[in-house]
Amino acid sequence: MYRDVSACNTYNYGDALYWNSRYLQEAGSFDWYQRYTALRPFVRKYIPTSSRVLMVGCGNAVMSEDMVKDGYEDIMNIDISSVAIDMMKRKYEYIPQLKYMQMDARDMSFFPDESFDSVLDKGTLDSLMCSNNAQISAAQMLGEVSRLLKPGGVYMLITYGDPTVRIPHLNKPAFNWKITLYIIPRPGFERPAGCSSSWKSFLEPVPLTERGLLPADFVMEDPDSHFIYLCQKMDETMDLGHAIIHPVP
Numbered sequence: 001m002y003r004d005v006s007a008c009n010t011y012n013y014g015d016a017l018y019w020n021s022r023y024l025q026e027a028g029s030f031d032w033y034q035r036y037t038a039l040r041p042f043v044r045k046y047i048p049t050s051s052r053v054l055m056v057g058c059g060n061a062v063m064s065e066d067m068v069k070d071g072y073e074d075i076m077n078i079d080i081s082s083v084a085i086d087m088m089k090r091k092y093e094y095i096p097q098l099k100y101m102q103m104d105a106r107d108m109s110f111f112p113d114e115s116f117d118s119v120l121d122k123g124t125l126d127s128l129m130c131s132n133n134a135q136i137s138a139a140q141m142l143g144e145v146s147r148l149l150k151p152g153g154v155y156m157l158i159t160y161g162d163p164t165v166r167i168p169h170l171n172k173p174a175f176n177w178k179i180t181l182y183i184i185p186r187p188g189f190e191r192p193a194g195c196s197s198s199w200k201s202f203l204e205p206v207p208l209t210e211r212g213l214l215p216a217d218f219v220m221e222d223p224d225s226h227f228i229y230l231c232q233k234m235d236e237t238m239d240l241g242h243a244i245i246h247p248v249p
């Protein structure tokens, strides 16, 4: 279930041909980083089951199926890989809550502005950040995510990228996103014996400094933790002041 690509070991992750051949070789299903059971507290907290959800870069993960089993009613799944999308369409043709379309996350002009209440991304921005033209591709995809979100809607990014490498992309005045960060250990992580927890709970947001960094005294128990960035699209009536949420005094 867990694969770490924290050091980009290929620049192919943004390439449809790469993913098509990979999905042809690896039939079945695979969830990168985390399964829905671990993410459920965050998903249920920020995304009502009646939301119109966009799963960006769905691959062949079972996350969307698990969400429907948990009550979600409308999940549009897109992926650049036509192989993955064809497989998933066939697999889920009997589940009307799930829809699949082949699409590049950098150009989702098929959808009108403010089409979705929530956008979920598990490993797709990461893939673009491990491709040629990473910076441009990431900006294009995040611009599209921002355009597609309704005011008040949330972009939930599940990634291996820590704040030093993700906040600069997310904290753009043009997006006007209020960002909340959670850090969860990788599946199967066990705290070393005799080691007491230095942090309250994984369900508590982690404060960020005003510069968008982790507090200097923050100890990450699992060095291969995953980061969940909750980015809420603020409208003019919501006061953000372009500050990141939960600044350390």
Ligand SMILES: C[S@@+](CC[C@H](N)C(=O)[O-])C[C@H]1O[C@@H](n2cnc3c(N)ncnc32)[C@H](O)[C@@H]1O
Pocket (backbone or CB within 6 Å): 013, 014, 015, 019, 030, 031, 032, 033, 056, 057, 058, 059, 060, 061, 063, 078, 079, 080, 081, 084, 103, 104, 105, 106, 121, 122, 123, 124, 127, 128
């Ligand atoms: C690391 S996998 C994650 C798959 C799935 N979200 C999961 O959690 O298991 C990244 C996915 O992003 C897709 N992808 C890569 N570049 C994309 C793009 N430009 N537009 C849409 N999907 C893309 C890949 O085809 C792949 O399915």
